Amino acid sequence: MEQFGLDNTRNVVLLSHSGAGKTSLSEAVLFTTGTISRMGRVDDGSTTSDYDPDEVKRRISINLSLLPCQWRGTKINFIDTPGYFDFAGEVKAGIRVSEAAIVVVCASSGVEVGTEQVWGYCNEASLPRLIFINKMDRENADFLRTFEGIKAKLGNKCVPVQLPVGAHSTFQGVVDLLTMKSYLGDKEGEVPQAVQPQASTLREKLVEAIAETDDKLVERYLGGEELTLEELRKTLRQAIMNGSIFPILAGSSLQNVGMKWLLDAVVDYLPAPRGRKVALEGGEMEPVEDGPLAALVFKTSADPYVGRLTYFRVYSGTISSNSQVWNANKNATERIGQLFLMRGKNQEPVPQVKAGDIGVVAKLSATGTGDTLCSQEKPVKIAPIAFPTPIFSKAVHPKTKADIDKMSAALTKITEEDPTMRMHRDPETSETILTGLGETQIEVAVDRASRKFGVSVTLATPRVPYKETITTATNAEYKHKKQTGGHGQYGHVLLELVPLGPGSPNEFTERVVGGSVPRNFIPAVEKGVKEGFAEGVLAHFPVVGVRATLYDGSFHPVDSSEICFKIAGAQAVKKGLLQGQPILLEPVMDLKVTVPNDYTGDIIGDLNTKRARVSGMVPQGDTNVIEAQVPLAEVLRYAIDLKSMTQGRGSYTLQFSHYEQVPSHVAQKIIAERQAELEKEKTEKA
Numbered sequence: 001m002e003q004f005g006l007d008n009t010r011n012v013v014l015l016s017h018s019g020a021g022k023t024s025l026s027e028a029v030l031f032t033t034g035t036i037s038r039m040g041r042v043d044d045g046s047t048t049s050d051y052d053p054d055e056v057k058r059r060i061s062i063n064l065s066l067l068p069c070q071w072r073g074t075k076i077n078f079i080d081t082p083g084y085f086d087f088a089g090e091v092k093a094g095i096r097v098s099e100a101a102i103v104v105v106c107a108s109s110g111v112e113v114g115t116e117q118v119w120g121y122c123n124e125a126s127l128p129r130l131i132f133i134n135k136m137d138r139e140n141a142d143f144l145r146t147f148e149g150i151k152a153k154l155g156n157k158c159v160p161v162q163l164p165v166g167a168h169s170t171f172q173g174v175v176d177l178l179t180m181k182s183y184l185g186d187k188e189g190e191v192p193q194a195v196q197p198q199a200s201t202l203r204e205k206l207v208e209a210i211a212e213t214d215d216k217l218v219e220r221y222l223g224g225e226e227l228t229l230e231e232l233r234k235t236l237r238q239a240i241m242n243g244s245i246f247p248i249l250a251g252s253s254l255q256n257v258g259m260k261w262l263l264d265a266v267v268d269y270l271p272a273p274r275g276r277k278v279a280l281e282g283g284e285m286e287p288v289e290d291g292p293l294a295a296l297v298f299k300t301s302a303d304p305y306v307g308r309l310t311y312f313r314v315y316s317g318t319i320s321s322n323s324q325v326w327n328a329n330k331n332a333t334e335r336i337g338q339l340f341l342m343r344g345k346n347q348e349p350v351p352q353v354k355a356g357d358i359g360v361v362a363k364l365s366a367t368g369t370g371d372t373l374c375s376q377e378k379p380v381k382i383a384p385i386a387f388p389t390p391i392f393s394k395a396v397h398p399k400t401k402a403d404i405d406k407m408s409a410a411l412t413k414i415t416e417e418d419p420t421m422r423m424h425r426d427p428e429t430s431e432t433i434l435t436g437l438g439e440t441q442i443e444v445a446v447d448r449a450s451r452k453f454g455v456s457v458t459l460a461t462p463r464v465p466y467k468e469t470i471t472t473a474t475n476a477e478y479k480h481k482k483q484t485g486g487h488g489q490y491g492h493v494l495l496e497l498v499p500l501g502p503g504s505p506n507e508f509t510e511r512v513v514g515g516s517v518p519r520n521f522i523p524a525v526e527k528g529v530k531e532g533f534a535e536g537v538l539a540h541f542p543v544v545g546v547r548a549t550l551y552d553g554s555f556h557p558v559d560s561s562e563i564c565f566k567i568a569g570a571q572a573v574k575k576g577l578l579q580g581q582p583i584l585l586e587p588v589m590d591l592k593v594t595v596p597n598d599y600t601g602d603i604i605g606d607l608n609t610k611r612a613r614v615s616g617m618v619p620q621g622d623t624n625v626i627e628a629q630v631p632l633a634e635v636l637r638y639a640i641d642l643k644s645m646t647q648g649r650g651s652y653t654l655q656f657s658h659y660e661q662v663p664s665h666v667a668q669k670i671i672a673e674r675q676a677e678l679e680k681e682k683t684e685k686a
Helices: 020-030 055-057 085-096 115-127 144-156 192-209 215-222 229-241 259-269 401-417 438-453 519-534 562-579 596-609 638-646 664-685
Strands: 009-015 066-070 074-080 099-106 129-134 158-160 162-165 175-176 182-185 186-187 248-249 278-280 283-284 296-304 309-316 316-318 323-327 330-337 339-343 347-349 352-354 358-362 372-374 392-398 424-426 430-436 459-460 466-469 476-483 489-499 509-510 548-552 582-596 613-620 621-631 651-661
Touching: 009 020, 009 115, 009 259, 020 066, 020 074, 020 099, 020 129, 020 259, 055 438, 055 548, 066 248, 066 339, 066 358, 074 347, 085 115, 085 296, 085 438, 085 596, 085 621, 099 115, 099 259, 115 144, 129 144, 129 459, 129 562, 144 248, 144 296, 158 192, 162 192, 162 248, 192 229, 229 248, 229 459, 248 259, 259 352, 283 430, 296 401, 309 316, 309 352, 316 323, 316 562, 392 401, 392 438, 401 424, 401 430, 424 596, 466 489, 466 548, 476 562, 509 519, 519 548, 519 562, 548 562, 548 664, 582 638, 596 613, 596 621, 596 638, 613 664, 621 664, 638 651
Parallel strands: 009 074, 009 099, 099 129, 129 248, 158 248, 509 548
Antiparallel strands: 066 074, 162 175, 175 182, 182 186, 278 283, 296 309, 296 372, 309 358, 316 352, 323 330, 323 372, 339 347, 339 358, 392 430, 392 459, 424 430, 466 582, 476 489, 489 548, 582 621, 582 651, 613 621
16 A cells, blocks of 8 residues: 555544444445455455454454555545444544544434443544444434434534435435535436425535634625535534534445445545644644654554564654664563554555554564554653453353463463453452453453463352451360370460451460460461461351450470461361351442433432442532442442443442441351352362
8 A cells, every 4th residue: 555644644433332334334435445346244254344253253343443445545544443332442542543533323223322432432532523324224214313313412513414315225325415416326416306305404504503613604604695615615624623513424334325425524524643733641742754753552462373463553753664663661672573554354564654644563572552652762652542441350260270371371461452451360269350341341352362372261250258257355275185105296275366347457466474385386376376267167258357365375395396286276266266256247349330310210229229328429410420338249240230220321430448247148148158169169179
């Protein structure tokens, strides 16, 4: 592909709710520009952008895809992104390296939750955008109804610049409201009589909306003066650039209708990289073709055959094949091998990637997503991508012994690819925990680990790290005594156990007088006490919040040893725990749920069924932030519950607060389940 500069390049991210037809749209665009010779289909798994086996299997986009093409002397880097919220990290990355967006809306289902979410992301990034009402050939397609929904949910700045002719089986083409020409098939003509009244009304509203963005123009318009087509186009472009108007186009990607005008709109109305400042850590910079290098890594992909692929967007300067660059975040030099332009999974070698363009390089050693590549002489750091925080966790268990060793390395590589995914080992439960944005994302990660690295694992709900403690002070005595001929065993301790409060660390002290327990055996008693605290007496959970004080005992000059006093210490603790009215403790979390006002009552009602204590509500415009404390056991699958209750419009954060007593009726159930679990483990080992 020939090289393009800052003025004749467009970086455009495709956004929508899942199923609105972004992938089919990108396929139609590639076909229209002559980039591909035949259009693939999502149902067949033959599209350019959905090439990953998981995408073909599930028939949804999971990764962002780069889809460069040329139209009217301009290079357009389309970035196809997933519509499913579990993969919002890919959406954020695509938005970060684009100057504009196309928001795709289905003509039959209208504005959906995902549409509102990506619209919010665009507002945060101040992205100029077009709206494309897709699937006009679909049953129940209704342009005007969809337009009213767009206006109601996305705002009055959304204005049609096209009107479709017909819908569903009668869909024939579109009317350009600026020129008042119809395009039915390949024929240009007059506006059909059937849509003439609608077209005239919508054109009037369009001209009015354009005029209102320019003081001089609005005066002439209100004075009854006719505005020229050139003036309207020029002012519309400026209004789109500054976010005063979001034009609505229409068509059908499967029928390949409306693609030429969509491509024309991208070239004519959406901004080029020049003039759009780049946010740095502590400042801004202008994109310059011959300036010092500044490139942002926005995606990394681990491939077992090619190695790690690094996707980067060049904001300033030029990056060349077979060169060296400086990673400003890692303070390390990176050797750049052959550079590529990606189109789906296809790689096209290029000698260099210039400012404004997007490229890929393989096998960088230190570089990760969010890093800045620059020159060592003039280092800069581009502001990193703000990714969503992972909230949904699953425990990961290897299927076989052979998978144990490979699992950690494979999952580490998988999480390196996706900044919205974390992996850690929970020291409390000894489980490996994978945390992401949702269940589908984690299932895909596990499938990928199996396919790419040959690791088979199972997923389970994470265990709750319950604890045990006592509620009353008690004294416990234990004498360890064995005589077997020759040297015997003897250790005798008296302990005082005192509760310190739920969640407090355990303590060990001694106040032995008169040498009843020799000093050299006291560390052994302490070891035994700690061993005793490792497993409680109710359900074998760790014990917390207890102070054990060694205050007396006895010894035998020949038979006593460290091991004897360690055993005595451990057994005395067990005895004391049984006597101290033991209770079960559970972790309680601080929960903040952000939901639209309409859902507030439902959410509070649901939280009440989860043993939550709602502490307050903070109104924030059209949303409410509900603050509550809730046991962790009740919200292990809250991401799924909240999504279901709010149709995906709610979000939440969860933080550990403290431990408190489990109600007795709940505790009995937990203890019974734990006993059954331990019995099963014992049987399996036998």
